[in-house]
Amino acid sequence: MKVDLEGARIVIVMMSAIGDVVHVLPVLHALKRHAPTCHITWVLKPVPAMLVRGHPLIDEIVEFNPDHGWRAYIEVARALHNRKFDLLLDFQVALKAGIVTALLNARTKLGFDRARAKDANWIFTNTRIPPHAPQHVADQYFEFLRFLNVEPEPIAWNLGPREDEQAWQREFFSAFDRPVASINIATTNADRDWIPERWAQVIDALWDRYGIESVLVGGRSERELSTADAITSAVRHKPRSALGSGVRRLVSILDGSALVIALDSAPLHISNALGRPVISLMANADPRRTGPYRRSQDLIVDRYHEEGEISPVSSKRRWGRMPLIGVDDVLDKLEIWRTRYASIDQPVPSSYA
Numbered sequence: 001m002k003v004d005l006e007g008a009r010i011v012i013v014m015m016s017a018i019g020d021v022v023h024v025l026p027v028l029h030a031l032k033r034h035a036p037t038c039h040i041t042w043v044l045k046p047v048p049a050m051l052v053r054g055h056p057l058i059d060e061i062v063e064f065n066p067d068h069g070w071r072a073y074i075e076v077a078r079a080l081h082n083r084k085f086d087l088l089l090d091f092q093v094a095l096k097a098g099i100v101t102a103l104l105n106a107r108t109k110l111g112f113d114r115a116r117a118k119d120a121n122w123i124f125t126n127t128r129i130p131p132h133a134p135q136h137v138a139d140q141y142f143e144f145l146r147f148l149n150v151e152p153e154p155i156a157w158n159l160g161p162r163e164d165e166q167a168w169q170r171e172f173f174s175a176f177d178r179p180v181a182s183i184n185i186a187t188t189n190a191d192r193d194w195i196p197e198r199w200a201q202v203i204d205a206l207w208d209r210y211g212i213e214s215v216l217v218g219g220r221s222e223r224e225l226s227t228a229d230a231i232t233s234a235v236r237h238k239p240r241s242a243l244g245s246g247v248r249r250l251v252s253i254l255d256g257s258a259l260v261i262a263l264d265s266a267p268l269h270i271s272n273a274l275g276r277p278v279i280s281l282m283a284n285a286d287p288r289r290t291g292p293y294r295r296s297q298d299l300i301v302d303r304y305h306e307e308g309e310i311s312p313v314s315s316k317r318r319w320g321r322m323p324l325i326g327v328d329d330v331l332d333k334l335e336i337w338r339t340r341y342a343s344i345d346q347p348v349p350s351s352y353a
Helices: 018-034 046-052 071-079 095-103 137-147 163-173 196-210 222-234 247-255 266-274 327-340
Strands: 009-013 039-044 060-063 085-090 106-111 180-184 213-217 259-262 278-282 300-302
Touching (some): 009 018, 018 039, 018 137, 018 266, 039 046, 046 060, 060 071, 071 095, 180 196, 180 247, 196 213, 196 222, 196 327, 247 266, 259 266, 278 327
Parallel strands (some): 009 085, 085 106, 259 278, 278 300
């Protein structure tokens, strides 16, 4: 599709989780490289907005707050009622994104093909990308770029830490006399979580075998706090807790880590975007679709697939499989990290060395 993007007013509808927001950032880089004068407005939820607010390629953020119920739609419509966009990119295959898409005034409303646009989302767009077999979420978003004749490469995120965040980063890591491993102990879905006692064994091994101190990262939900308590009760070498530090400080912590061990959640994708080696524990979702993008492929603990299984990339969940991940599975990946990554990624990045 030929669209003149130079000077175009573009609105992105993606109000989903932080991980999806990370995957959208390379799209912004590609659009701005292709058409530096385009203006980008992004509609997204408050917490993901905290991650990307102030990003140099985002001209405007309009928050969609699901806690406000139907008022959230009215608030977005009011904020943009007098705007006419040249292009709307609906990356979120859900009814709520479709409703926002319907409320906004855009000449071209580009979305997924009918087969992939769940919740009748396709009804609200007037142009759709062609059907495609399932692939990584990031590659799925790049389909929009190619449809617009925009080259996705080179891929960039530019997540930080930003200059005004580096003093806090230096102060945080000044308290450690060992390299740090960030441990993402829980997700928004209990079926993607791992067993606390197994986390404890990994944390002790990091200290004893690798001389690495562990930091627990994430939010302060009831499940995260109870998981942290269970881990602390089981370890010999107590990890430090950075739970609830906030999403921007999470970026600084992950950036300063020698490695990250993460579940299928936001810290995995943030770490990957920062170029940090990440051991990912994947059993609920296909890592070829929602795992680390391009990097750290040899550090994936994959229990989504059966041993020797050959199958197409899938968007289907497989429930109840996280207990299949054993401590030795993670320790095996730690040995790969030590031989392939540790020498180039330790001790700490130059931003605070």
